[in-house]
Amino acid sequence: MPEIILGIESSCDDTSAAVIRDGYLLSNVLASQDVHKSYGGVIPELASRAHQINIVPVVSEAITRAGITPDQITAIAFTRGPGLLGSLLVGTSFAKGLSLAIDRPLVEVNHLQGHILANFIKQEGAENRQPEFPYLCLLVSGGNSQIVRVNSPLEYEILGQTIDDAVGEAFDKCAKMMGLGYPGGPVVDRLAKEGDPLRFKFSKPHLPGYDYSFSGIKTSLLYFVRDQIALDPDFMEKNKADICASFQKALIDILMDKLIKAAKDTGIRQITIGGGVSANSGLRNRIEEEGRRRGWTTFLPEFKFTTDNAAMIAIAGWFHFRNGERTSIDVAPVSRLAEF
Numbered sequence: 001m002p003e004i005i006l007g008i009e010s011s012c013d014d015t016s017a018a019v020i021r022d023g024y025l026l027s028n029v030l031a032s033q034d035v036h037k038s039y040g041g042v043i044p045e046l047a048s049r050a051h052q053i054n055i056v057p058v059v060s061e062a063i064t065r066a067g068i069t070p071d072q073i074t075a076i077a078f079t080r081g082p083g084l085l086g087s088l089l090v091g092t093s094f095a096k097g098l099s100l101a102i103d104r105p106l107v108e109v110n111h112l113q114g115h116i117l118a119n120f121i122k123q124e125g126a127e128n129r130q131p132e133f134p135y136l137c138l139l140v141s142g143g144n145s146q147i148v149r150v151n152s153p154l155e156y157e158i159l160g161q162t163i164d165d166a167v168g169e170a171f172d173k174c175a176k177m178m179g180l181g182y183p184g185g186p187v188v189d190r191l192a193k194e195g196d197p198l199r200f201k202f203s204k205p206h207l208p209g210y211d212y213s214f215s216g217i218k219t220s221l222l223y224f225v226r227d228q229i230a231l232d233p234d235f236m237e238k239n240k241a242d243i244c245a246s247f248q249k250a251l252i253d254i255l256m257d258k259l260i261k262a263a264k265d266t267g268i269r270q271i272t273i274g275g276g277v278s279a280n281s282g283l284r285n286r287i288e289e290e291g292r293r294r295g296w297t298t299f300l301p302e303f304k305f306t307t308d309n310a311a312m313i314a315i316a317g318w319f320h321f322r323n324g325e326r327t328s329i330d331v332a333p334v335s336r337l338a339e340f
Ligand code: KG4
Pocket: 012, 140, 141, 142, 143, 144, 167, 168, 169, 171, 172, 183, 184, 185, 186, 189, 275, 276, 277, 278, 279, 280, 281, 306, 307, 308
């Protein structure tokens, strides 16, 4: 009997549903929420309302595109957290309702585990390279920045993490400060390609171990831009690309210094990245370049699996399902990682 997992993701501002059969992706449907754009960030209440509107058509489309009927589903994997509570509540409640309706078990998934396991999603006709255990995952998103040692699909050790802001927030703040819109990462990434990364220098934190900090560099960008604008009001407009390129380089240097240290100290050379910021072309190039230099085997998720998507929730759910784990119908979503 094939094992068919329906995955449901609603932790932030993307409503997504996906179907996998024995680890192979059959469908992955995503509805993004444009409603937040004009506010320069995600508004939680608007996000949960949009999830409520999107969830039924998104799940139904995922099932149709997969070419299956609901009674063929083996289990329903859903994101229990971390994320926005109201948003998580929509996905969790829907998963529970469907579980009762079709009499199939629920499997809860930690959203971050989804990012960490995204490289295990197999696709028909693709190369489907997969990392060997143990591997290191640089998990970089709007809410997290961590170096995780992955010992097996369900066994992790967080070697280091941010003590303040996530790297995605630094990208978003940079864009906001420069009036480039939200989310900031993709636009900073695009402008950085046209700029000189060596033109401006930003101060970097000096933290021991593998922990990160991004609040200082964010503030240093703010003061730098403010001081320059005082001298020349058009400074930002004229130097947008160079500012983005230099700021992005500084963020990548911070991320890479600790990753290289962790790889050296642990002797692990299987390296993966995950999370929204892993879509960044500068970071992807740099990981591959360091990989060639240092003899790493690197795994970069396809772009569609970098930001929030239900395919990664389905694959992580499949690992839990095969481990015999089932989630009770009275489960509640959790907003913070520490509550898991
Ligand atoms: O993983 P994700 O979708 O959401 C969380 O779970 O947090 O990540 C969103 C973050 C945002 O901060 C966004 O600016 C960033 O990922 N991002 C990027 C790029 N694409 C998305 N950052 C840098 N370069 C990109 N190309």
